[in-house]
Amino acid sequence: MADSARIIDGWLGKxxxxxxxxxxxxxxxxQLAGWVLAGIALGQLLDRVRSARRxxxxxxxxxxxxxxxxxxxxxxGGVVRPAHIHCAEALLLTLSFDRDxxxxxxxxxxxxxxxxVPFAPLAPDCLAQMREAPAxxxxxxxxxxxxxxxxxxxxxPEAAARRAALxxxxxxxxxxxxxxxxxxxxxxxxxxxxxxxxxxxxxLGVSADAPERAVRLAYxxxxxxxxxxxxxxxxxxxxxxAAEARVCDLRTALEQILASRERARVSGSESAHTPxxxxxxxxxxxxxxxxxx
Numbered sequence: 001m002a003d004s005a006r007i008i009d010g011w012l013g014k015x016x017x018x019x020x021x022x023x024x025x026x027x028x029x030x031q032l033a034g035w036v037l038a039g040i041a042l043g044q045l046l047d048r049v050r051s052a053r054r055x056x057x058x059x060x061x062x063x064x065x066x067x068x069x070x071x072x073x074x075x076x077g078g079v080v081r082p083a084h085i086h087c088a089e090a091l092l093l094t095l096s097f098d099r100d101x102x103x104x105x106x107x108x109x110x111x112x113x114x115x116x117v118p119f120a121p122l123a124p125d126c127l128a129q130m131r132e133a134p135a136x137x138x139x140x141x142x143x144x145x146x147x148x149x150x151x152x153x154x155x156x157p158e159a160a161a162r163r164a165a166l167x168x169x170x171x172x173x174x175x176x177x178x179x180x181x182x183x184x185x186x187x188x189x190x191x192x193x194x195x196x197x198x199x200x201x202x203x204l205g206v207s208a209d210a211p212e213r214a215v216r217l218a219y220x221x222x223x224x225x226x227x228x229x230x231x232x233x234x235x236x237x238x239x240x241x242a243a244e245a246r247v248c249d250l251r252t253a254l255e256q257i258l259a260s261r262e263r264a265r266v267s268g269s270e271s272a273h274t275p276x277x278x279x280x281x282x283x284x285x286x287x288x289x290x291x292x293x
Contacts, residue, residue, distance in 0.1 A: 057117065058107035063095070065119060065126040066140050067105040069169040071112025072119075073147045076165040077158040080113060083150045091143040095136060123172040130173070141175055145183045149191060197260050200253035212261070219254045223247055 061067070067088060074084035088109050092102050111117055130137050148166040152159050170180050201208050204218045224230070228243040235243075 058111055059104045061101050061104035061108060062097070063126055063129055063136065063140065064105070064108045065117075065122040065169075065173070066091070066144070067108040068112035068117040068122070069119065069144060069165075070147050071109040071114075072117065073112075073144065073162055073165045073169065074150075075113040076161040077148075077152050077156075079151075081151045084147060085109075087143060087147050087150060091139060094139045119169065119172055127174055137175075140173070141170070141179065141183055142187070144169060145180065146187055149184065149187055193260065196256055200256040200260075203249055203253040204257070206257075212258070215254065215257055219250055222250050226250065 058064070070084075070088045070091070071080070074080045074087075088106075092105055097105060108117075130140065144166060148162045152162060166180070170177075197208065201210075204215060204222065206215050206218050210218075226243055226246040228235075228240050228247070231239055231243055
């Protein structure tokens, strides 16, 4: 009986589509056949949509609300891009998920993209898990905020949708609005710096991880080609000005790359000597798995 009901339910949309075509189609046999085929195709689409909505939620996993929220926030901006997936994967690495946990967390990320996950009912378990492993709060908040900013212009219409999704989730997870604002401001600065560095590397034609010696060699080679002194005596003022601007751009790119690396060195040195206030001197923090409820 259950199998029969499932079969009938699976064909319900197609049957309705064909019936509607028979009712509204013109009497001509050829046109009628075309209408029936179109009705069946639309019915099949309806069956798929209904099936997707009835699909059960993924298996429980630690912080499942967070990964569903990451997918939800990414999709709120329209298109989920590789950078969004990398953001979620970075959190998996930070939380030291094993292979099975990673599989289930990815399933929750996909569920957050494709259907309405009941976020509010899942929040108490997630809050309890973060209380048991308080070191997870900072990376969770950073990942949620980063997801809202990635691949998004601040004035884009989708930015408001992502921010609204972020606000809903962070309220459920008990994050203070001030902490969310500070994290967003810091990440905006980091992303802007990363964009400037990427442009500078593009100007010099080097990779972001190129050795400093290679960066300086690329700069000298390009300056040698573009310097105004290399122009013929017949060059006009516009050509001279363009060459000077090119040399200025190259110099700016070199300075940006070197300054960025110096800031990274200083920041890394400071981080190495700054104790984690939540760690109390007991070594690296490893988030402990909380029981999935």
